[in-house]
Amino acid sequence: MRKWLPVIVLIAVAICFPLIVRTAYFVQVLTLAGIYMVLALSYDMIVGQVGSLSLAHPAFFGVGAYTVALLVTETGVGVLPAFVAGAALAGLIAILVGIPSFRLHERSFAIGTLGLALVLQLVANNWMGLTNGPMCVYAIPALAFTLPGGVKFTTVSLTDAYYGILVVALGTFVLSFVVSSSRVGRAFHAIKENELLAEAQGVDALFYKMFAFTLGAAIAGVAGGYYATWLRVVCPALMGLPYTITLLIIVFIGGRGSLRGIALAAILCTILPEVLRISDSARLVIYGVLLLVFVLYIPGGLEGAIEGVNRLTTRRGGSPH
Amino acid sequence: MTPTAFLVFLLEEAINGLMAGSMYALIVAGLALTVGVLRVVNFAHGDLFMVGGFVFYFIFGLLGIPYLPAALLTILAMVGIGAIFERIVIRPVVGKTWEVQLVATLAASTAINNGAIWLLGSMPKMTPTLLSSTGVKVFGFGLSWQRILIIVVTGLTFLCLHLFLTRTRTGKAMRAVSQNREAAEGVGIDIKGIALITFMISSGLIGLAAALVTPVFSVFPSMGTMLTLKAFAVLTVGGFGRVNGAIVAAIALGIVEALAIGLIGSSFTDGFAFIAMIVALLFFPYGIFGKRVGI
Numbered sequence: 001m002r003k004w005l006p007v008i009v010l011i012a013v014a015i016c017f018p019l020i021v022r023t024a025y026f027v028q029v030l031t032l033a034g035i036y037m038v039l040a041l042s043y044d045m046i047v048g049q050v051g052s053l054s055l056a057h058p059a060f061f062g063v064g065a066y067t068v069a070l071l072v073t074e075t076g077v078g079v080l081p082a083f084v085a086g087a088a089l090a091g092l093i094a095i096l097v098g099i100p101s102f103r104l105h106e107r108s109f110a111i112g113t114l115g116l117a118l119v120l121q122l123v124a125n126n127w128m129g130l131t132n133g134p135m136c137v138y139a140i141p142a143l144a145f146t147l148p149g150g151v152k153f154t155t156v157s158l159t160d161a162y163y164g165i166l167v168v169a170l171g172t173f174v175l176s177f178v179v180s181s182s183r184v185g186r187a188f189h190a191i192k193e194n195e196l197l198a199e200a201q202g203v204d205a206l207f208y209k210m211f212a213f214t215l216g217a218a219i220a221g222v223a224g225g226y227y228a229t230w231l232r233v234v235c236p237a238l239m240g241l242p243y244t245i246t247l248l249i250i251v252f253i254g255g256r257g258s259l260r261g262i263a264l265a266a267i268l269c270t271i272l273p274e275v276l277r278i279s280d281s282a283r284l285v286i287y288g289v290l291l292l293v294f295v296l297y298i299p300g301g302l303e304g305a306i307e308g309v310n311r312l313t314t315r316r317g318g319s320p321h
Numbered sequence: 322m323t324p325t326a327f328l329v330f331l332l333e334e335a336i337n338g339l340m341a342g343s344m345y346a347l348i349v350a351g352l353a354l355t356v357g358v359l360r361v362v363n364f365a366h367g368d369l370f371m372v373g374g375f376v377f378y379f380i381f382g383l384l385g386i387p388y389l390p391a392a393l394l395t396i397l398a399m400v401g402i403g404a405i406f407e408r409i410v411i412r413p414v415v416g417k418t419w420e421v422q423l424v425a426t427l428a429a430s431t432a433i434n435n436g437a438i439w440l441l442g443s444m445p446k447m448t449p450t451l452l453s454s455t456g457v458k459v460f461g462f463g464l465s466w467q468r469i470l471i472i473v474v475t476g477l478t479f480l481c482l483h484l485f486l487t488r489t490r491t492g493k494a495m496r497a498v499s500q501n502r503e504a505a506e507g508v509g510i511d512i513k514g515i516a517l518i519t520f521m522i523s524s525g526l527i528g529l530a531a532a533l534v535t536p537v538f539s540v541f542p543s544m545g546t547m548l549t550l551k552a553f554a555v556l557t558v559g560g561f562g563r564v565n566g567a568i569v570a571a572i573a574l575g576i577v578e579a580l581a582i583g584l585i586g587s588s589f590t591d592g593f594a595f596i597a598m599i600v601a602l603l604f605f606p607y608g609i610f611g612k613r614v615g616i
Binding site (some may be wrong): 025114248280281285288291299 | 419553598
């Protein structure tokens with residue numbers, strides 16, 4: 001039970017936050033942190049748990065955002081069915097790209113997914129008839145529905161939007177936790193450690209990789225849809241390389257495969273640049289240098305640090321392990 | 322358009338393509354050397370080209386040094402910058418897994434690219450030279466001297482590179498390292514020295530490309546990313562780490578892109594390299610010219 005105490009405290013703090021801090025700006029920054037958390041956790045499924053380096057994750061986020069934005073503004077489909085469509089389309093693209101790419105060398109998978117991200121961004125930028133190009137899709141209706149018990153929820157309200165993403169982020173965290181500690185997760189880890197050996201044990205590596213890639217993409221699609229109905233404007237830059245870098249830095253600082261490390265890193269990497277008020281290019285210079293330092297010299301990330309502290313405290317407590 | 326006019330148009334686009342292809346080839350050859358000899362995937366390669374473009378812009382455009390010495394200084398400066406880059410980013414990742422290499426060099430690329438935006442702004446810089454504003458008329462279309470220079474110098478450079486790799490001691494040592502690292506070390510080849518020399522040659526080729534094409538195209542900080550990705554796509558098509566295959570694929574890409582821009586328009590041409598790459602990966606998983614890594 002002691003193990004879960006920090007988690008319960010964190011959730012309690014997260015729930016109370018908008019009640020104590022009434023500044024709209026901070027609530028919004030934390031909402032963004034929640035979106036990054038969902039994205040980073042879903043990205044970690046493929047990068048951290050299975051160990052295949054995909055560079056297309058923001059593209060799936062963009063597919064979800066554009067699908068919801070266009071379906072709702074152009075065809076009048078309800079917001080919730082549009083969410084499902086966005087997640088499904090992101091997952092479908094992952095399957096279509098994954099099947100050929102996974103058959104190749106891992107390196108080709110990374111470069112292939114990066115190519116996919118660029119091609120999708122080119123489509124968003126240049127297919128003016130569909131996406132309105134660099135002029136963005138705007139005036140997207142907010143997400144609004146009535147919860148059981150008659151409570152109305154709408155992302156027009158900043159606090160509601162915050163609680164909404166809190167629920168989605170917790171859901172993603174729980175889902176990631178369940179997946180990684182299940183039979184499927186053990187298969188993921190076996191593939192990450194040694195794919196050949198895993199296959200020899202009867203683990204269908206291609207199936208599990210596809211599963212992680214598709215599930216991660218679908219969750220990113222949901223995050224994209226949420227983003228679209230929260231900010232109510234969607235631009236092609238969403239799919240760009242800066243987002244890939246930001247996700248990579250979150251996953252590497254957090255420690256690949258570590259859910260708590262990544263959740264923490266997502267919050268830090270959203271709040272710190274906002275609090276320090278630095279420009280986008282300066283932020284990316286710092287991210288670049290940090291990522292370089294982490295990947296070269298601190299490969300364990302925050303997870304490694306947490307474990308180090310744990311080891312110290314247990315030793316002091318006199319526990320045999 | 323009459324058939325003759327169409328043929329002239331095709332010829333003009335093909336020559337434009339040969340020029341762009343020469344630039345791609347110089348960039349890709351350096352990358353192929355890095356992959357082949359060092360076994361390092363360098364995702365900051367295109368950003369080094371961007372740095373070369375700005376170095377040329379400063380030396381030629383701002384200091385006003387004449388073209389030939391400015392070009393030579395650019396190459397020298399890039400060899401130096403390449404040596405520093407090798408020491409800071411490349412050497413720590415030699416022998417690490419390719420994921421670590423990719424993430425580390427992608428991180429370096431982000432830092433360089435955004436550092437340039439931070440310091441220089443994101444607006445493109447132009448540096449026309451006397452050679453790029455004068456030229457000859459062939460079949461009714463203008464061909465600037467700079468374009469002819471790009472094609473001729475690229476051809477000569479690859480001839481020299483080929484002679485260097487096949488005839489000199491250092492070149493042979495580089496090929497030996499690319500073929501079998503352990504055996505090369507076993508016969509007393511200084512692997513670290515070869516790695517440094519390889520990276521300096523690769524950066525020198527980038528400097529040369531930057532000095533040649535900056536007068537025709539403009540330079541801007543974010544140009545590197547797309548170039549890196551195209552270079553990797555070309556490398557994948559040409560056979561990973563194979564210099565000759567990469568050069569042929571690069572020139573082919575330049576020509577295909579130029580014809581597509583002329584016939585269809587420029588909106589989606591940046592996607593061609595990746596489509597070619599995906600097709601190549603599906604049918605020739607080891608590249609069209611390659612079987613395994615090696616120069």
